[in-house]
Amino acid sequence: MATHKLLLLPGDGIGPEVMAEVRRVLAVIERKGLIAFEIDEDLVGGSAYDVHGKAISDEAVAKAHAADAVLLGAVGGPKWDGVAYEHRPEAGLLRLRKDLELFANLRPAICYPALADASALKRELVDGLDLMIVRELTGGVYFGEPKEITDLPNGQKRAVDTQVYETYEIERIAEVAFELARVRGNRVTSAEKRNVMKSGLLWNQVVTATHAQGYEDVKLDHMLADALGMQLVRAPKQFDVIVTDNLFGDILSDVASMLTGSLGMLPSASLGAEDPVTGKRKALYEPVHGSAPDIAGKGVANPLAMIASLAMALKYSLGKPDLADTLDRAIAAVLANGYRTGDIYVEGAKRVGTAEMGEAVAAAF
């Protein structure tokens, strides 16, 4: 049995707590002899800064390169608010994305039927919601240069960020979106601000051209990013796959995930290009939710998004879609049995903490 290399990066805030539940599930999988793991762990974010003086060590990045899949908890927190920009916790995550060229960020927004009432939206608008945001992750304003604050002669400051996209970057993310749509609802909505941004104009043109080169079977629509923000709130079920740039994807996917009422449930995958020889792609899996410093260390965080991220890794990186399904079913079963952490609690449910929730999933596996 081949051994699969996993790198766990628990990170900050509730990261370590939810990652502990992934360890618990991994142990069960191994004990059952279903798959053999070689598990390593390292620091990222503020916890790395506290030890190494930077948000990720070169050694940890090298480990990430060598891993079959990286699982990341969360980064950031007020503790590091004063840290220099270059060393802020997020820099560790951004370096991983860039160094591993994880250009495709897949963020499903699914409304679990058992949780539809937890949504801020009316039940009928979100019940059965299943959309996928495909966010470009290694370009745009996140990485463009110049990115700087300079002093002006008048004593004031001037800050500059640069949004840059080249044709190939848009092409490859559009391809990911079209491929994904084919195994889903066969519809892609591309979002940009072509009425204001040149990068939006190029985005629109390249997505259209890519569509014409072999993806005409997929239905393609274009929507302005602000209008899409509105439509997400008004009628989210109209969407199947949404493809958009790094910054719009950041905001719109957060809005979309919150619609579901299941934020604490949502995993994400960040994927690189397929290696032409091995067919493998570098990948990092993490919950959509953040480090939630306000509840960190209290044992109340919901570990299901982190565990669902492991399921995604089993499916997309470790060649075990059957195990992924089993794990997803275990999560659904636990919910159906009424187990709820505080974030998804409803009257009459069984209120549990992080560890109890993890134990329940492990037992149901």
Place this chain on the structure above:
Amino acid sequence: MATHKLLLLPGDGIGPEVMAEVRRVLAVIERKGLIAFEIDEDLVGGSAYDVHGKAISDEAVAKAHAADAVLLGAVGGPKWDGVAYEHRPEAGLLRLRKDLELFANLRPAICYPALADASALKRELVDGLDLMIVRELTGGVYFGEPKEITDLPNGQKRAVDTQVYETYEIERIAEVAFELARVRGNRVTSAEKRNVMKSGLLWNQVVTATHAQGYEDVKLDHMLADALGMQLVRAPKQFDVIVTDNLFGDILSDVASMLTGSLGMLPSASLGAEDPVTGKRKALYEPVHGSAPDIAGKGVANPLAMIASLAMALKYSLGKPDLADTLDRAIAAVLANGYRTGDIYVEGAKRVGTAEMGEAVAAAF
């Protein structure tokens, strides 16, 4: 009685229809001898392009400079999708904002009690909602240079947009937000992505510094723009005034307005700096909704946002807060009497078209 100069720019799509209802209300106000107007009208957007080959003529811009208030309908539509970037309909609006230095865009998101059930959100989350987004409108990625698409040696293209903010631009918009908060709920939430953008970092620092210089009585919070997008959906009533940059403001204000269920009801004001001598500020008023080309020309568009924009003009630019109140009360009365255009229609209400709605408001005035 002094004469007030109004410039009407109906624009595209439903713009002319809803502006016609403003004319109707203006006629009633004049007939009652309450205020004297000197009303001029001109073209903007696609309709200007069709006549002049550009999205606004220099003459129209000159008229806008000379006006006490500009009222704008909406710009844009698929008809002009093929028009060169420099001449697209939006360029007319953007030129007006920039030339008149209308740096402060006030976008209220109010949930009219009569319309709370039209919201996608659960009634209890939006009933009584009254927040104000203060969006920076003449800086950021909308206007920064370079903004271009270039050809690369490899045959691909490279698109660049530049987000630029200088200290004074952030300072003056923060001041507007703090001043507004003082006559509202006394709380300001500033949104940026300081964890990714240098302009976000400077934004955060300057807002904090401005707060310390005489606005400490106002409660100030900072929130990442993606987290704010989430919180808008989860619990919008937590906010009073939100201050943010041009691009985040574009998206977040659209999300916020859609929450209310009252999109067709929401006006906005774009204000310049106060003239130190006359105390006047240049101003443009427009509905938050767009040109809605799908329903244009059918006489079904909701004119209330456009009429409410006139009310804002009466209050902020024409020194007639009493008339503004009367007009706002007329709108509320018409709603209370069950008048509804299609966008806000509910079972059992009186379904009316654009003109009937305008007539009803004029009659209730």
